[in-house]
Amino acid sequence: MTGYNAKGDMATSNGNHRNGHCNGSSSNGNGTGDRQADDLAQENQTYPYEVIQEIADFIVKGAGMRPKIGIICGSGLGSLADIITDAKIFEYEKIPNFPVSTVEGHAGKLVVGHLEGAIVMAMQGRFHFYEGYPLAKCSMPVRVMKLCGVEYLFATNAAGGINPKYAVGDIMLMHDHVNMLGFAGNSPLQGPNDPRFGPRFPALVNSYNKDLINKALEIGKSMGIESNMHVGVYSCLGGPTYETIAELKALRMMGVDAVGMSTVHEVITARHCDMKVFAFSLITNKCSTEYSDMKDEEATHEEVMSVAKNRQKACCELVARLVREIQAES
Ligand SMILES: O=P(O)(O)O[C@@H]1C[C@H](O)[C@@H](CO)O1
Numbered sequence: 001m002t003g004y005n006a007k008g009d010m011a012t013s014n015g016n017h018r019n020g021h022c023n024g025s026s027s028n029g030n031g032t033g034d035r036q037a038d039d040l041a042q043e044n045q046t047y048p049y050e051v052i053q054e055i056a057d058f059i060v061k062g063a064g065m066r067p068k069i070g071i072i073c074g075s076g077l078g079s080l081a082d083i084i085t086d087a088k089i090f091e092y093e094k095i096p097n098f099p100v101s102t103v104e105g106h107a108g109k110l111v112v113g114h115l116e117g118a119i120v121m122a123m124q125g126r127f128h129f130y131e132g133y134p135l136a137k138c139s140m141p142v143r144v145m146k147l148c149g150v151e152y153l154f155a156t157n158a159a160g161g162i163n164p165k166y167a168v169g170d171i172m173l174m175h176d177h178v179n180m181l182g183f184a185g186n187s188p189l190q191g192p193n194d195p196r197f198g199p200r201f202p203a204l205v206n207s208y209n210k211d212l213i214n215k216a217l218e219i220g221k222s223m224g225i226e227s228n229m230h231v232g233v234y235s236c237l238g239g240p241t242y243e244t245i246a247e248l249k250a251l252r253m254m255g256v257d258a259v260g261m262s263t264v265h266e267v268i269t270a271r272h273c274d275m276k277v278f279a280f281s282l283i284t285n286k287c288s289t290e291y292s293d294m295k296d297e298e299a300t301h302e303e304v305m306s307v308a309k310n311r312q313k314a315c316c317e318l319v320a321r322l323v324r325e326i327q328a329e330s
């Protein structure tokens, strides 16, 4: 199989670099390297269709089943994959050309199995821009899901609540996003477009499936958590820093309700290849937009993980029941 380095570029050796911080030096073994090929590879951070196909084939063959729904577990929400039965588990290290998870709360396992009658594949661990991965690499698994047969992407995340009405532990169903990394000229679709995945210029106005949002709201009602559920706008920043008050103010002025460090590039990649998307944020911390509100407490990843742990039951139930409804309709 073709080797790709940690930047998602073609490597000329057959070694799969497993470290997110590859030095980018030539790997053709002669010490000088084919500079032209290296430069081209650096520019082209996308994975060729054939490589994605090989990874998908590896997973489908290894699992012995073809998933219809893909789930990305946010920070501390890995238990979403624990409710999958008859599971075949793939450690990221053992999947050819797959990146590795480097963040606490992201176990680095792909779980394929049954949930509520549907075949699903769940990522226990996603890839973030701040880990040193280009966006195309962060969202490469979404394309793998597509070629495995996935039609629906469920993306979940932990996020800070900017909307003053949001409380810690609330769930915000995403109905739109502000792509801050995109504002800065960064996209998972940068580089040559392969029309086998999707069009050069995809539209994103209907990215978040309204039917799935409505179903989730109904499920929330029947779970008795409707007052802890919102529909709102998420924005992804590059991280790994949490935001300053001035940044939070600016995001709020732009209509952002919750802020995180993921999901948007996954959604863009999923919509590009025509998957139906459902996404939600678990509000793990409140973000104040006023200096006068500043208290001693600051956001920490420990707090994020602890809130996610406390709310995992509700998140699992929401996901499971939505999967059941999708399965019942098909
Ligand atoms: O993977 P997600 O977006 O759920 O993780 C959020 C963003 C950072 O990775 C981390 C910060 O606490 O949580």
Ligand SMILES: Nc1nc2[nH]cnc2c(=O)[nH]1
Pocket (backbone or CB within 6 Å): 158, 159, 160, 161, 237, 239, 241, 242, 243, 259, 260, 261, 284, 285, 287, 299, 304
């Ligand atoms: N950027 C960002 N990501 C988060 N993930 C969980 N909480 C936060 C937050 O407050 N800001």
